[in-house]
Amino acid sequence: MNMPFSPKAIVLRTLDIEDQNKLARIDKFVDDHAEGTAFHRPAWIVAVAKACGHEWRYMLAENIDGELQAILPLNLIHSALFGRALVSSGFAVGGGILSLNDHATQMLADAVWEFAETHSFPSVELRGGSAPCNKWQNKEGIYAGFVTDLADDDESQLLAIPRKQRAEVRKGLKNELAVRIGTNEQDRKDHYNVYAESVRNLGTPVFPRALFDQVMDAFGANADILTVSSDGKPVASVLSLYHKGTVMPYWGGGSFDARRLRANDVMYYALMNHARERGCRYFDFGRSKVGTGAYSFKKNWGFEPAPLSYAIRTVDGEEARDVNPMSPKYRLQVALWQKLPLSFANRLGPIIAKGLG
Numbered sequence: 001m002n003m004p005f006s007p008k009a010i011v012l013r014t015l016d017i018e019d020q021n022k023l024a025r026i027d028k029f030v031d032d033h034a035e036g037t038a039f040h041r042p043a044w045i046v047a048v049a050k051a052c053g054h055e056w057r058y059m060l061a062e063n064i065d066g067e068l069q070a071i072l073p074l075n076l077i078h079s080a081l082f083g084r085a086l087v088s089s090g091f092a093v094g095g096g097i098l099s100l101n102d103h104a105t106q107m108l109a110d111a112v113w114e115f116a117e118t119h120s121f122p123s124v125e126l127r128g129g130s131a132p133c134n135k136w137q138n139k140e141g142i143y144a145g146f147v148t149d150l151a152d153d154d155e156s157q158l159l160a161i162p163r164k165q166r167a168e169v170r171k172g173l174k175n176e177l178a179v180r181i182g183t184n185e186q187d188r189k190d191h192y193n194v195y196a197e198s199v200r201n202l203g204t205p206v207f208p209r210a211l212f213d214q215v216m217d218a219f220g221a222n223a224d225i226l227t228v229s230s231d232g233k234p235v236a237s238v239l240s241l242y243h244k245g246t247v248m249p250y251w252g253g254g255s256f257d258a259r260r261l262r263a264n265d266v267m268y269y270a271l272m273n274h275a276r277e278r279g280c281r282y283f284d285f286g287r288s289k290v291g292t293g294a295y296s297f298k299k300n301w302g303f304e305p306a307p308l309s310y311a312i313r314t315v316d317g318e319e320a321r322d323v324n325p326m327s328p329k330y331r332l333q334v335a336l337w338q339k340l341p342l343s344f345a346n347r348l349g350p351i352i353a354k355g356l357g
Helices: 018-034 042-052 101-117 154-159 163-173 185-202 209-222 256-261 265-275 293-300 326-337 342-353
Strands: 010-015 056-062 068-077 085-088 123-128 137-149 178-182 223-230 233-243 244-255 284-289 306-315
Touching: 010 018, 010 101, 018 042, 018 068, 018 256, 042 056, 042 068, 042 209, 056 101, 068 101, 085 101, 101 123, 137 244, 137 293, 163 209, 163 265, 178 185, 178 265, 185 209, 185 223, 185 233, 185 244, 185 326, 185 342, 209 223, 209 233, 223 256, 223 265, 233 256, 233 265, 244 256, 244 265, 256 265, 265 284, 284 293, 293 306
Parallel strands: 085 123, 244 284
Antiparallel strands: 010 056, 056 068, 068 085, 123 306, 137 284, 137 306, 178 223, 223 233, 233 244
16 A cells, blocks of 8 residues: 655754854755755855845755755845845845755745745745745746856867857957956956946946955855956956856956957957866856847857746735846836946945845
């Protein structure tokens, strides 16, 4: 006679203090899990909290032997402009529940919603990870991720780029651009200045520099900055994360001159070669919204889009937060922001952007 399946007992715990032993245990769980990302790591969650003033939590599911079965990293986002939300993970394109079984996944999902109701958060956003059931909305077809293998050497890497895009890289390589990689104060300053100009030109507020500094400090050797300069002036720069053999160029941008010089093309090609020299096997171009210029740009490099799924739950009758700058509701604000003097945008932007989560 077949007995009904009875899952082993699961105990839920919450961590909200920097206990290094417990955080190291979580880090090992993330590293051992096939779907663990840099955004599940304590380094990311705590850095976001310190930089932007948001609290953090780890919800943990353990079996009766005390072994981790699932984790849920959370940033508690508070914003007068964009509302309150529990986000996994804040300022990330990934996160969500990292689990070994469906039972632990659903228990954490139920627990985080109970936490949201108790503390008056109208929504919970899980950016990837195991998808819970019941009243959770699984949103698909909005974003795609782009990951590909790195080639064996510089020339093979160049030839792996589709012909039209490869021609752009070759044009950039003829412009005598200088490439610098580092983590020091000058690297950070040059990166922030280029990135801030880039996002202003796109019409969005820049994140606080403290966010970049905290992430760099927390990730240590697993983060660096690659900057491309022309005649000594930085024109393109990217802050990248390294996780389990994969490089992710996460915060990158270029000045107005970057397009003319093909500096962004040189930047990503140089990063591919640098990452391979560091021992990386994969290049993660991050997520892009379907139908956008960034989505097309990554396809032009030969990356195949992979659909991403996000789980959201809101209080009955409430709309989910909309913090996407491409949303039609922000069209006027984007147009106005693009016209702001850079110095003013850089002062005001971080005050607004730290509430985006």
